[in-house]
Amino acid sequence: MMNFNKNLTEAVRSRRSVIATLLFAAIVLATGLLTPNSAFASPQAEAMVKKFGNQVIKILASNGPVSQQEKQFKSAFLRNADISTIGRFTLGKYARTIKPSERREFNRLLGRFIVKVFIGRMRGTKSTGLKVLGTTERKKGRDFLVKSLVNLPDGAPIRVNWRIFKNKSGRLRLFDISIEGLWLAQEQRSIFVNVISRNGGKISALLTHLKQQIAK
Numbered sequence: 001m002m003n004f005n006k007n008l009t010e011a012v013r014s015r016r017s018v019i020a021t022l023l024f025a026a027i028v029l030a031t032g033l034l035t036p037n038s039a040f041a042s043p044q045a046e047a048m049v050k051k052f053g054n055q056v057i058k059i060l061a062s063n064g065p066v067s068q069q070e071k072q073f074k075s076a077f078l079r080n081a082d083i084s085t086i087g088r089f090t091l092g093k094y095a096r097t098i099k100p101s102e103r104r105e106f107n108r109l110l111g112r113f114i115v116k117v118f119i120g121r122m123r124g125t126k127s128t129g130l131k132v133l134g135t136t137e138r139k140k141g142r143d144f145l146v147k148s149l150v151n152l153p154d155g156a157p158i159r160v161n162w163r164i165f166k167n168k169s170g171r172l173r174l175f176d177i178s179i180e181g182l183w184l185a186q187e188q189r190s191i192f193v194n195v196i197s198r199n200g201g202k203i204s205a206l207l208t209h210l211k212q213q214i215a216k
Contacts, residue, residue, distance in 0.1 A: 010043040019096040042135045045144040048172050052132040053148060053160070060125045071121065074115045082173040083107050085165075086114075086185050089175075094203065102203045107212040114184065116214055121179060122207045128153055130160075142166045 059072045087107045088095045096107065121211055135145040144164045150155040163176040163183075175183040199205030 042137070042144050042146075042164075045135055045146050045162075045172055046132045048164060048174075049146045049162045050130065051147060052076060052174070053150070053162075056122075057125075057127045057130060057150065060119075060122055061127065066119065070115050070119050073119055074111065076119075077115060077174075078111060080174045081111075081114075082167060082175065083111050085167070085173070085176060086110065090150075090185055090189040090192050091196075094193065094196050094201065097201070098131065098203050102207065104174065104205055106203065106210075108216065109207060113210050113216050114188075117184060117188075118177070125150070125158070126153060127151055127158075131157075138163075139165075143193055157191055 007098060028100040055076045058071065059069055059076070060068065062072075064072075084107060087103070088150060089111050090110065091106070102213070128151045131149045133149060136145040136147070142165055146164055148160050148162065150158045150160050158190055159178075159180050161178040162174065163178075164172050165175050165183075167173050176183050178184070192209075195206050195209050196203060
């Protein structure tokens with residue numbers, strides 16, 4: 001009888017422990033603590049996106065020539081983006097083999113190329129404003145995904161997301177832009193690596209490719 005009571009008591013305690021554990025797990029999951037990309041408001045990152053995003057909307061709304069829009073966007077883009085970091089990412093494995101002189105030329109061309117691609121895809125967009133939906137923290141205190149909508153006077157809004165990271169100096173910088181799910185830097189990484197690999201690993205082939213694309 002004593003063994004029976006002892007076993008019963010242990011079973012009850014074990015059951016209570018399991019229930020407590022399940023309840024705790026449910027609370028943790030509900031609050032997002034086990035989610036690697038848990039929601040995290042970053043007023044600084046959101047403020048940066050609002051300011052830069054509205055600058056871009058204003059540029060796109062202007063009736064100036066393409067060259068003028070590209071010049072204005074380039075100025076705003078370079079003030080907010082980290083071309084060096086974007087460059088290393090888009091080069092993939094070839095970022096380890098590029099020469100310093102080639103890197104300087106590549107970063108210069110990359111900035112111009114990104115501007116041309118973005119203006120080409122967004123030119124003619126008439127927006128009534130940008131609305132920030134929220135921020136997801138990808139890496140604690142350093143890497144953020146800011147989700148937004150670019151509202152249009154007619155039709156559904158455009159989903160634009162922004163990768164913002166904090167550099168070694170503690171400044172928030174733009175890393176990538178997604179337009180309706182298509183990330184510009186990720187897309188170019190695939191293209192750039194393919195161009196280099198098809199040409200025997202020569203960075204010069206990519207530099208030529210960029211010059212040709214910019215000249216179009």
